[in-house]
Every structure is written in structure tokens, then in C-alpha cells.
Amino acid sequence: MTAPLLEVDKLRKYFPIHGGVLQRVVNNVKAVDDISFGINPGEVVGLVGESGSGKTTVGRTILRLEQATGGTVRFGGTDVMGLNAADMRSYRKRMQIIFQDPYASLNPREKVREVLTHPLRLHKIGDPSEHEDRAATLLEKVGLSRDHLARFPHEFSGGQRQRIGIARALAVEPEFIVADEPVSALDVSIQAQVINLLEDLKNDLDLTMLFIAHDLGVVEHICDRVIVMYLGRVMEIASAADLYARPNHPYTKALLSAVPIPEPGRRRKRMVLKGDIPSPINPPSGCVFRTRCPIATADCAKIVPELKPVGDGHTSACIHTT
Amino acid sequence: MQHEETPPSQEPPLLEVRDLQTTFDLTKTLSICAVDGVSFDVHAGQTLAIVGESGSGKSVTSLSIMGLLPKDVGRVSGGSIKLAGREITQLSDAEMREIRGKEIGMIFQEPMTSLNPVHTVGQQIAEMVIRHENLSKSKARTRAIEMLELVGIPEPARRVDNYPHEMSGGMRQRAMIAMALSCEPRILIADEPTTALDVTIQAQMLELMHDLQQKLGMAIIFITHDLGVVAEVADRVVVMYAAQVVETAGVEDIFRNPRMPYTAGLMNSIPRLGSSINKQRLQAIPGTVPALTSLPAGCRFHPRCAFATDICKGAAPQLEKASESHMIRCARWRELDLNERQAS
Ligand SMILES: Nc1ncnc2c1ncn2[C@@H]1O[C@H](COP(=O)(O)OP(=O)(O)O)[C@@H](O)[C@H]1O
Ligand SMILES: Nc1ncnc2c1ncn2[C@@H]1O[C@H](COP(=O)(O)OP(=O)(O)O)[C@@H](O)[C@H]1O
Ligand code: SF4
Ligand SMILES: [Mg+2]
Ligand SMILES: [Mg+2]
Numbered sequence: 001m002t003a004p005l006l007e008v009d010k011l012r013k014y015f016p017i018h019g020g021v022l023q024r025v026v027n028n029v030k031a032v033d034d035i036s037f038g039i040n041p042g043e044v045v046g047l048v049g050e051s052g053s054g055k056t057t058v059g060r061t062i063l064r065l066e067q068a069t070g071g072t073v074r075f076g077g078t079d080v081m082g083l084n085a086a087d088m089r090s091y092r093k094r095m096q097i098i099f100q101d102p103y104a105s106l107n108p109r110e111k112v113r114e115v116l117t118h119p120l121r122l123h124k125i126g127d128p129s130e131h132e133d134r135a136a137t138l139l140e141k142v143g144l145s146r147d148h149l150a151r152f153p154h155e156f157s158g159g160q161r162q163r164i165g166i167a168r169a170l171a172v173e174p175e176f177i178v179a180d181e182p183v184s185a186l187d188v189s190i191q192a193q194v195i196n197l198l199e200d201l202k203n204d205l206d207l208t209m210l211f212i213a214h215d216l217g218v219v220e221h222i223c224d225r226v227i228v229m230y231l232g233r234v235m236e237i238a239s240a241a242d243l244y245a246r247p248n249h250p251y252t253k254a255l256l257s258a259v260p261i262p263e264p265g266r267r268r269k270r271m272v273l274k275g276d277i278p279s280p281i282n283p284p285s286g287c288v289f290r291t292r293c294p295i296a297t298a299d300c301a302k303i304v305p306e307l308k309p310v311g312d313g314h315t316s317a318c319i320h321t322t
Numbered sequence: 323m324q325h326e327e328t329p330p331s332q333e334p335p336l337l338e339v340r341d342l343q344t345t346f347d348l349t350k351t352l353s354i355c356a357v358d359g360v361s362f363d364v365h366a367g368q369t370l371a372i373v374g375e376s377g378s379g380k381s382v383t384s385l386s387i388m389g390l391l392p393k394d395v396g397r398v399s400g401g402s403i404k405l406a407g408r409e410i411t412q413l414s415d416a417e418m419r420e421i422r423g424k425e426i427g428m429i430f431q432e433p434m435t436s437l438n439p440v441h442t443v444g445q446q447i448a449e450m451v452i453r454h455e456n457l458s459k460s461k462a463r464t465r466a467i468e469m470l471e472l473v474g475i476p477e478p479a480r481r482v483d484n485y486p487h488e489m490s491g492g493m494r495q496r497a498m499i500a501m502a503l504s505c506e507p508r509i510l511i512a513d514e515p516t517t518a519l520d521v522t523i524q525a526q527m528l529e530l531m532h533d534l535q536q537k538l539g540m541a542i543i544f545i546t547h548d549l550g551v552v553a554e555v556a557d558r559v560v561v562m563y564a565a566q567v568v569e570t571a572g573v574e575d576i577f578r579n580p581r582m583p584y585t586a587g588l589m590n591s592i593p594r595l596g597s598s599i600n601k602q603r604l605q606a607i608p609g610t611v612p613a614l615t616s617l618p619a620g621c622r623f624h625p626r627c628a629f630a631t632d633i634c635k636g637a638a639p640q641l642e643k644a645s646e647s648h649m650i651r652c653a654r655w656r657e658l659d660l661n662e663r664q665a666s
Contacts, residue, residue, distance in 0.1 A: 050520040157610050187375035188547060192591035192606035199603070214520060217550075221593035221604070241598040258525035259595055260550030264573040272529055273522045276490045 003077065004038035005176060005208050006062070011035045011071035013054075013061045017281065030280045031057040033232035034071070036307075039176075044202060044209040046223035046240070048216060048255070050277050054232040055212045059178040062210070063095055064088060075176070093123045096169040100181035102161030106153040112139070112164055113149040119171045138167040143197060159190035163197065170201065180212045195222060216259050220244050225313075228252045231288040232280055234307060238314040248316035251289045287318065295320055335363035336406055336508055336541050337387070343400030344379075344386045354614040356382040358565040359401070361641075362558075364509060369535070369542040371552040371573070373588075374562035375611055380545045383562075384511045386411075387543075388428055389418035406508070424454040427502035427540075431514040433494040436501065437486040443470070443497045444482035447504045454505045469500040472537075474530060492523045499530065506538060513545045528554060549592055553577060558647075561585045564612055564622040567641060571648040579661070581650045584623045586660040621653060629658055 012033055019026035032054045039045045047055045060066045062073050064080060073080045080091055099105040106115060116135035120126060126134060136146040142163040153161055162182060169177055182198065183191040199222060202209060213219050219226055219240070226243045228236040228251065236249040247253045257270040273292045278284060284291050290300040299319060307315040310322070344357035357379045364370050372380050385391050386398050389410070398411045405425060410418070422428070430436055438446055447469055448462035457465065463482065470478035473496040486494055495515070502510060512531070516524040528551070535542060544555050552559055552573070559576045561569045561584065569582040580586040590605035609626040612618055618625050624634040631654070639653040652658070 050522055159610060187611075188549070188588060189375060189591050189607035190610065192593075192604040193608070195593065196604055196606055215593075216521070217593040217595050217597070220595060220598050221601070244595060244598055255521060256595065258521040260521075260524075260528070260548065260554040262549040262553045262577065262589070262592060262594065264553045264556075264577050266553070270525060272525050274526075276492045276523065277520075 002040055005041045005043075005076060006039040006210075007072075007074040008038070008058075008062065009036050009072045009074070011058070011061060011073065012069040013057050013066055014069045027281055030232050030283055032061060033283070035229075035232075035234050036071075037227055037234065037237060039208055039210060041175075041208055042206060043225065044211055044223045046219035046226040047210060047212045047229060048214060048219050048226060049229035049235075050255075051214065052231075052277050052280065053229040054280070055229055056180055058229070059097065059180050059210060059212055063092075063097055063178060065097070089123070093125075093172045094174050095176045095178070096172065096174040098162075098165050098169045098177060098179040098182045100184050102158060102165045102185070103153070105165055106161060108153055110153070111149065112151055112153070115153075115164060115168055116149075116171050119168065123172050125172060134171070135167075138171055139164075141170070141201070142167045143193075157190075159186055159193060162186060162194055166194075166197065166201070170205070173205075174207070176208045176210075178210045178212070181214070182211075183218060184213065184215065191218070198222065216244075216256060228255070231277060231283050233288055234317060235289065236314075236316045237307065238311070238316075242311060242314050246311065246314075248310045248314065248321050249318050250293050250295055250320075252316075254292075254294075333365070334407060336366050337364040337543075338404040338407075339363070339383075339387070339401070340404075341401035342383065342386060342398065342403060344382050344391065344396060345399040346396045348395075352615070355399075356396070356565055356614060357386060359641075360560075360562070360565075360567050361401075362560050362567070362570060364541045364543060366508065366541050367535070367539050368557045369544055369555050370558045370560065371544045371546060371556035372560045372562060373547060373549065373552050375547060377611055377614075378562040379565040380562055381513055384428070384513050384543065384545060387511065388422055388426060389413065389415070390422075420454075423450055423502075423507065424505045425507055426509045426511060427505070427507035428511045428513070429498050429502045429515045431517050433491075433498040434486065436498050437494065439486055442483050442485055443489070443501075444484075447482075447501050450501060450504050465504060466500075469504045470497065472503075472534070473497070473500045474526075475500070491519075492526065495519070495523070495527055496530065499527075499534070503534060503538065503540070507540060509541045509543065511543045511545070514547070515544075516551065517546065517548070524551070531555070549577075549588060561588075564617060565614060566622065566651065567649070568623065568651045569649065570641075575648055581644060581648070581655050581658070581660065582652045583627045583629050583658070583660065587626075587628075621651075629654055 013031050014028035015031055016025040017027040049055055061068050068081055116138055117131040120131045139148055144163055183194050211223055223240045225239050227234055230251050235251045247256055254271045254273045286301040286303050287305050290296040303319055305317040305319045307317045310316045340361050342357055342360045345353050345355055347353045374380055387403055402409055403411050444466040447466035451457050451462045451465050467478045467482050470481055475481050475496050516527050556573045559573055560567055563584050569585045580589055587607040607626050620635040621639050624630040633653045639651050641649045641651045644650050
């Protein structure tokens with residue numbers, strides 16, 4: 001067994017809410033609450049769950065774009081949370097992020113040349129005289145061309161901008177990438193192009209990835225394993241094939257049954273969850289899913305379920321699962 | 323049931339859109355045709371889905387029907403729209419206001435575009451029914467409560483006095499539907515109503531809209547780019563590409579037997595649940611949608627089409643009838659077997 005590249009242990013991220021004249025902390029948004037998982041080298045792990053479940057916060061906290069409230073993140077065996085600024089810089093180079101919104105994540109006044117050479121300068125990669133060539137090579141790698149170096153972000157379509165976002169993340173030759181909803185804003189035909197591109201790059205460059213998405217079809221397609229989150233906590237972890245064939249947790253079952261299938265006549269009898277996701281400020285006691293769970297009992301309000309094995313490499317956090 | 327080869331009924335359609343053309347004057351000298359010769363019928367109690375990628379003209383089609391095109395910029399420049407036999411493209415603003423809400427209701431992706439933040443949900447629904455049905459204030463309030471109940475909002479008698487911001491996202495969606503349906507319109511136009519929602523909330527909305535259609539019998543024009551949603555809600559499907567209809571058929575037909583390469587391409591490009599069993603590469607459509615200011619000659623899809631030959635670059639293909647209920651815009655549709663390619 002190889003050691004995991006990334007180990008997340010009891011990770012917590014609370015966003016304080018200030019109030020009163022003294023602006024004291026009156027409460028917390030428990031965006032991520034006691035989450036543990038590992039990612040093996042070369043693996044693509046999906047993170048799914050409704051919006052507000054804490055997926056983005058997990059990704060950003062791992063990369064230390066947010067300061068964790070508690071828990072540890074180890075990358076290649078090193079505790080990332082304990083690194084000083086100088087050491088963190090070398091880790092930044094190894095861990096990169098691709099954002100959902102290619103529009104918002106690119107500076108409108110920077111030409112593509114600057115977008116792609118900036119990280120090379122920042123991390124002192126290669127000789128400055130080679131930077132332009134490197135940038136051109138990156139563009140070709142993501143299906144664009146050298147001619148695009150002199151253009152501004154607004155001259156590109158959404159799909160092309162996402163390619164630029166991917167090229168920027170790859171510029172520093174990272175080992176690990178957090179892709180936060182990288183195809184969610186794209187039209188289906190373009191989405192397929194970008195998914196194929198990510199798969200090719202992953203294979204060519206031996207990347208390890210945390211792939212955040214709310215489209216369960218996309219996640220199943222691209223991921224080896226999937227983590228299902230709800231209200232800051234992990235509900236279930238399984239291989240993609242297992243999760244879709246044998247979902248264990250009632251939340252996973254509800255999520256999967258909600259996905260419309262592109263086959264007419266298969267209008268399924270589905271498990272429709274009532275209501276919206278509750279506020280992470282005062283999450284339900286016990287199992288956070290219990291207020292919408294179709295099989296909840298009185299015990300669910302008392303016990304915080306632990307992730308327990310329900311199959312080979314398959315864990316689920318529900319006191320009623322077997 | 324749906325999907326038969328002949329049109330569903332001999333009754334005249336509720337809405338008849340013929341050769342609709344909508345033009346935007348971008349500058350004094352530059353105009354674009356955002357909807358170019360679009361035709362379809364909508365029958366009572368039926369759901370027509372309009373699918374296509376962003377910029378294909380779906381929203382402009384619906385705004386043209388509603389008479390809500392941006393003044394001075396956009397105009398219906400050709401064709402006709404008949405509501406129960408009555409031509410509505412030439413009506414005055416006052417006449418169109420009568421139709422909106424009363425005859426045709428509309429819901430959008432973002433509920434806050436149809437809900438006014440400074441009035442309670444109850445006031446907004448009441449105002450609508452007072453305007454269209456001349457109800458008294460107290461009767462209008464009762465109707466508002468009934469509508470909120472109908473769309474499944476808990477404690478409607480209390481919620482009726484909520485401002486939109488006091489409701490959760492899912493509840494606002496429901497309130498918007500309640501408002502759109504408060505005068506029992508014969509047609510509901512839903513423009514990407516579930517696109518911004520989580521699948522769980524989307525499932526609630528789709529179920530609600532289905533139930534309401536059963537109860538109230540309205541026709542629905544459902545605009546979406548999600549083929550899963552189309553399969554679920556539609557009786558008939560219109561596929562748009564670059565301002566034109568490229569294929570239209572019953573829902574079974576369009577999914578099982580797409581005849582236009584773009585439609586088939588869309589079907590093959592979506593990752594489906596259950597795909598991890600036998601992982602296959604997605605068949606992406608190369609390239610991007612052309613800008614309306616620089617449309618390719620001939621078939622507008624030809625630069626991206628795997629089947630394009632020289633004839634596709636020549637005369638622009640017309641929408642042709644493959645059967646009574648299946649229309650295709652492709653120069654090569656008679657000779658192509660798209661299923662064969664899918665299998666390979
Ligand atoms: N900077 C922040 N300050 C306060 N609350 C935040 C912040 N970022 C995220 N949150 C809250 O944390 C929760 C999880 O958010 P997020 O991680 O964005 O979820 P997801 O990506 O799954 O939609 C949400 O309730 C969100 O409002
Ligand atoms: N207010 C407007 N002014 C100018 N052009 C517009 C306007 N609204 C829409 N368009 C044009 O019409 C085309 C179709 O838009 P739309 O119907 O919104 O597409 P969609 O299929 O995504 O709903 C767009 O490509 C855009 O160029
Ligand atoms: S006309 Fe030609 S280019 Fe257009 S869809 Fe048919 S085969 Fe493809
Ligand atoms: Mg997010
Ligand atoms: Mg639109």
C-alpha cells in the first residue's frame with residue numbers, strides 16, 4: 001500500500017459571526033466540522049453535496065487559502081498547517097486550484113501571457129527567458145495556441161477561459177489540484193471538452209485531484225472515489241462504481257434519486273427530500289441530516305454517527321446502516 | 323399519452339409560433355437575428371421543452387412571446403405568434419399586460435427577478451389577481467394564501483406576510499410559481515427554472531410543476547439546457563442552435579432516434595449516472611457556438627459537425643419533415659445513420 005499523498009484529519013473550519021456593539025463573536029458558521037479522508041497519489045477524489053455543504057471550504061482550507069479552525073492536513077507526510085510562510089510557498093507550488101468561474105478568477109487587465117508567466121516568476125521556475133515558451137507550451141497542452149498569449153480574458157469564450165484557468169494551475173507543475181466546480185458554468189458540449197481535457201492532463205501529468213462538483217454524473221465519470229458531504233460533515237465515502245451501484249447513506253440515496261435521467265419513460269419513483277438544507281450556524285444535533293432524513297428516529301437526534309465500514313473501502317455515517 | 327406519430331389532438335394549438343424572427347439592433351448599422359424562423363405549437367396540458375446551449379435564442383423566444391423584449395433594441399421582425407387563434411405580435415403594451423399573468427404566466431431562473439423585494443409575497447400575488455380578476459382586497463388575500471398552500475409552502479396564512487428575503491431559496495421558488503399561476507394562466511413559460519438549484523430542490527420543483535399541471539391543466543413551455551430534465555418533463559422537444567430550430571420531435575423520438583448531428587452530439591456529450599461500470603470517453607462536440615454576427619455559410623453547425631461535407635457548406639438546409647411529428651434541419655439527414663456512429 002502506498003501512503004496517501006493528502007491526509008485530512010478532523011478538519012474544522014468555523015467562520016465567526018460578529019455581533020453587538022463590541023463586534024464580539026456571537027456565533028459560528030460551522031462550514032466544515034470534523035472531516036477526515038485521504039487521497040492516494042494519482043487518485044481523483046470527488047466531493048459532492050448540495051450547495052452550502054462546505055465543499056469549497058474544504059478545498060480552500062486544504063490549500064491554506066483559509067485558516068483551519070482545527071484538525072490537520074498532511075501533504076506528502078508534512079503537516080501543512082504548521083508551515084511558516086517561506087515553507088508554505090514551496091507547498092503552494094505543489095498544490096494548485098482551478099476555480100468554477102473562469103471569468104471571476106482572471107484579471108481582466110492581464111493578457112494571457114502575464115496570467116501564465118506570473119506564477120513562473122513568483123515561484124522562480126526556469127529561466128525568465130524561457131517563460132514565454134513555457135506559457136505557449138501550456139496553452140497548447142490545454143488546446144489553445146501561442147497566438148492566444150497576446151489576448152485578454154474577455155476575448156475568449158467561457159470554455160476557453162476555463163482552459164486558461166487550467167493552464168495557469170498547471171504552470172507550476174503541481175502534483176495536486178483542487179478543481180472547484182471546474183465545469184459547472186459551461187454548456188454541455190463545452191463541458192465534455194473540458195472533462196476530456198482534465199482526464200488527459202491527469203493521465204499525462206500524473207496528477208492527483210480533489211474534484212468538487214454538484215453534478216453527480218460528472219463526478220461519477222471522472223472520479224475514482226467519491227466523498228458525500230452534508231452540512232459540513234462526511235456522510236459517505238466509496239469508490240465511484242460502488243457509490244452509484246450501492247449507495248448506503250440515506251442522503252446519498254436521495255441525492256442520486258433526484259438526478260433526472262436522460263431517458264424518457266424512466267420517470268422514476270423518487271425519494272424527494274423535503275425542505276432546504278438547514279443553516280450551518282445551528283446545525284441539527286446528532287446526525288445533521290436527520291431533519292430531512294426519511295428514516296430518522298429519535299436516536300438520530302442524540303448520536304453523532306461515525307463513519308463505519310459497510311463494504312470494501314466503503315464507509316457510511318448513519319446509525320441505521322448495516 | 324404522448325409520443326404518437328400524429329399530433330396529439332385535432333384541436334387547434336393553444337399557442338402557434340410561426341417563422342418567428344426577432345432582431346436586435348446593436349448599433350445603427352449592426353443588427354442580429356437572435357431568433358430566426360422559429361416555429362412550434364403548444365397544446366393544452368402539454369409540456370414543450372426548448373433545449374439548446376446558451377445564446378441559442380431560447381430566452382429571446384420566450385420574451386418575444388411575452389412581449390417583453392427590451393424596448394428600442396429588440397423587436398419581433400417577422401412571423402406570427404397566435405394565442406388561441408389570436409395574433410399577439412401586434413398588440414399594444416396595455417393589451418399585452420392583460421395577457422401576461424392572465425393568459426401566460428412566466429417563471430425565471432432567479433426568483434428575485436419576478437419577486438419584488440419591497441412587497442410581501444401576499445401583496446404581490448394579491449395585486450396580480452386584483453388587476454386581472456377584479457377581486458376585492460380580502461378575496462385577493464385569500465387567493466394568495468390558497469396559492470401558497472397549493473405550491474406546498476407550510477403555514478401559508480403566516481407566510482403570506484413574508485417578504486421574499488424572509489424565505490429560503492426553495493420557498494422563494496415556490497412563491498414565484500404561486501404568483502405565476504395565481505390567475506390560472508393557460509400557458510406557463512418556465513425559463514431555466516431549476517438551473518441554479520441543487521438536484522434535491524430541482525426534484526421538488528419538477529414534482530410540483532408536474533402536480534400543478536395535472537391539477538390545472540396548463541400548457542408548459544420548459545426552457546432548459548439539461549437533457550435529463552427534458553426527458554423527465556417534456557412531451558415534445560424543440561432543439562435550438564444558433565437562433566434556429568434544428569430538430570423537433572416527440573420526447574421518445576428525440577432521445578431514441580435523434581436525426582440531426584447536433585442533437586445526437588448533445589446526447590453523447592453528457593456523462594450519465596452508471597457510467598463508471600464501463601468508463602468511456604465522452605464524445606465532445608468540438609469547437610464553440612458561432613457568434614450571431616459571424617454565422618458560417620450553409621448549415622450553421624457545419625464547422626463542428628463530424629458529418630459535414632461540401633453540400634453542408636452550400637445552401638442553408640431547411641427544416642424538413644421526416645415524419646408527421648419529426649422535423650430535421652440537416653442537408654444529409656436522409657443518408658445519415660447516427661445510431662451506427664454512436665455504437666462504434
Ligand atoms: N468567508 C465566509 N464567511 C462566512 N461564511 C462562509 C464563508 N465561506 C463560506 N461560508 C459558509 O460556509 C458554508 C459552506 O460554504 P461552501 O464551502 O461555499 O459550500 P459549498 O461549496 O458546498 O457550496 C455556507 O453556509 C457558507 O455560507
Ligand atoms: N438585450 C439584448 N441585446 C442584444 N442582444 C441580445 C439581447 N438579449 C439577447 N441577445 C442576443 O440574443 C442571443 C440569444 O440570447 P438568449 O435567447 O438569451 O439565449 P439563451 O438560449 O441562452 O436563452 C444572444 O446570443 C445575444 O447575442
Ligand atoms: S447539414 Fe451537414 S454540417 Fe449540418 S448537421 Fe447535417 S451533416 Fe452536419
Ligand atoms: Mg462551492
Ligand atoms: Mg436563457
